[in-house]
Amino acid sequence: MSLKKYHHGDLKNALIQAGIKILAKEGIGGLSLRKVAQKAGVSHSAPYAHFPDKQSLIAAISTEGFKQLYAELDIAVSPYSNNPRRQLAEGAWAYVQFAINNTDTFNIMFSGVLEKEKDYPAFVEISRKTFERVVDVVRVCQEAGVLRPAPPEMMAISVWGQLHGIVSLMLEGQIPHTVLDRFSVREIVFFALNQLISPPQ
């Protein structure tokens, strides 16, 4: 009778978008399948037609987060393909910015909520692609003498780990006030990063 048969075309995507909004508004604790369903305007059991369980929805949201992160890294890095040092700095800062501006998405992407036994192919794929991008930047930096010679994947994990660690500790509130009072986030991040970078000339 009614013109809208069930929902409309793409409930699967509507559920992901609803999840992202709830995550941003209510945080990781407020994200329930039932609330997502309600926000998308369907019954609480409708999501099961598109996701086998809650984990799968979370995987889909995380995948979306990684796509956004990849895009932002790319935007930050592309303009400086002829300047490796700058490229590294801009990419690093984009990573930190993404984490700070999308705390809950970042947390859901990395905070162990995702059980890794099952493989979520799309998630693994974009995650791999992002790492590859980092490795590429690292390689260029090594060729330019900005980063030390070493297996590029190894160096990429140092750089990524350094940024990821500092930003994680920060989001956790583990950086003492005594430090935050004296130094900006930018100073902290680049002090750490600069130790991995060879001095100019």
Added chain:
Amino acid sequence: MSLKKYHHGDLKNALIQAGIKILAKEGIGGLSLRKVAQKAGVSHSAPYAHFPDKQSLIAAISTEGFKQLYAELDIAVSPYSNNPRRQLAEGAWAYVQFAINNTDTFNIMFSGVLEKEKDYPAFVEISRKTFERVVDVVRVCQEAGVLRPAPPEMMAISVWGQLHGIVSLMLEGQIPHTVLDRFSVREIVFFALNQLISPPQ
């Protein structure tokens, strides 16, 4: 009538211990207040006589985790108080070992489960004390020329962040197989750490 009046002396502590066991056995997702109460042999509402809510129990478990971490760091580091370079290496490796051997405790300590609006004084205190210990080691290393001159708290965050980031990415399954096949955890960790360390002599 029965000799055991309610539980015994120290239900509060029994609940924490029960929580730690459940965490180790069933992981972070299996940790519920009701299960903890059952394991301690009391009704599901008994915990509320000792903890205002679930968060508080989690804070208590995290505090216990930090105490253990502090103790293990201390044991690893103390024997080498006359050898700063060795002290740093042993402390770093102890941190990584703790994270790997107590994955779920480590995750609950750092994975954003704890809302930091409320302050849990015991948690903040042991967390602060642990950071101070790291700063002390860093300071000694700087005086010995093992770490670069810089504000010690700043350098401590670089070192801690580097270790924390790598171990977090590892536990998340974010280190690609292509890397794990070629390098051991120890090699990855010390490759990264060695970049922060000045070469010997």
Added chain:
DNA sequence: ACCTGAACACCGTTCAAGT
């Protein structure tokens, strides 16, 4: 002070049934 049991609102998940 410490604990119980019933009650409430909220979960994730399943399943028969409807279109």
Added chain:
DNA sequence: ACCTGAACACCGTTCAAGT
């Protein structure tokens, strides 16, 4: 194929009541 509604087992939390 896509969705609903009832049902089940499980939560966190509250509260009157018992010792």
